[in-house]
Amino acid sequence: MPTAEELKQRIEASIPGAKAQVASPDDVHFSAQVESPAFAGLSRVQQHRLVYDIFAGELGGAIHALQLKTEVP
Amino acid sequence: MSENPYRDAIQKAIAENDVILFMKGTPEAPACGFSARTVATLQALETPFTAVDVLPDPRIRQELSALSNWPTIPQLFAGGELVGGCDIVTEMYQSGELAQVLGAAPGSGTATPPPPAGVQAAAAPMGIENRLGA
Numbered sequence: 615m616p617t618a619e620e621l622k623q624r625i626e627a628s629i630p631g632a633k634a635q636v637a638s639p640d641d642v643h644f645s646a647q648v649e650s651p652a653f654a655g656l657s658r659v660q661q662h663r664l665v666y667d668i669f670a671g672e673l674g675g676a677i678h679a680l681q682l683k684t685e686v687p
Numbered sequence: 688m689s690e691n692p693y694r695d696a697i698q699k700a701i702a703e704n705d706v707i708l709f710m711k712g713t714p715e716a717p718a719c720g721f722s723a724r725t726v727a728t729l730q731a732l733e734t735p736f737t738a739v740d741v742l743p744d745p746r747i748r749q750e751l752s753a754l755s756n757w758p759t760i761p762q763l764f765a766g767g768e769l770v771g772g773c774d775i776v777t778e779m780y781q782s783g784e785l786a787q788v789l790g791a792a793p794g795s796g797t798a799t800p801p802p803p804a805g806v807q808a809a810a811a812p813m814g815i816e817n818r819l820g821a
Contacts, residue, residue, distance in 0.1 A: 658775045673758045682774050
């Protein structure tokens with residue numbers, strides 16, 4: 615099962631300059647706050663896609679839910 | 688019609704309904720907390736919307752996500768564009784943007800054709816589900 619720490623590391627490794635805070639009560643439902651300069655100029659939908667793309671195929675499976683908040687620092 | 692009737696039906700539904708929500712369950716009986724919260728947000732704005740339950744047939748969800756490039760449910764569309772899922776809808780509601788986006792959706796001058804009269808006011812918004820499942 616993925617852990618919050620693992621998700622945090624994968625987000626930060628995949629999105630340039632990203633800082634992520636990830637929490638999970640059960641290693642199935644996650645909530646993440648992600649800040650990255652790479653989000654600048656993107657719509658919220660595009661920002662969330664950047665994060666979702668990291669976990670393609672896992673959302674709805676091992677990662678049952680990923681609550682997301684994205685911000686430009 | 689192409690060889691993919693599901694995709695065609697979904698595309699048509701998105702084009703023909705100014706505000707359309709793809710969700711798990713129905714507005715009266717949501718089958719997931721995220722869908723429930725999104726419905727509650729739309730109802731708080733008193734926005735008329737069409738709802739499509741993705742649960743009766745997994746192909747609805749597959750084709751929707753392939754079309755929208757968005758992996759999760761619910762998905763809210765306004766004026767033919769993906770507004771977002773539960774998190775974005777909630778965030779935009781809190782900031783006041785959602786009212787703007789939804790308020791501007793009808794006749795906003797986009798390429799989306801206006802809906803046939805009566806669609807907005809339809810009391811039973813689930814009519815579309817039958818078409819998708821047909």
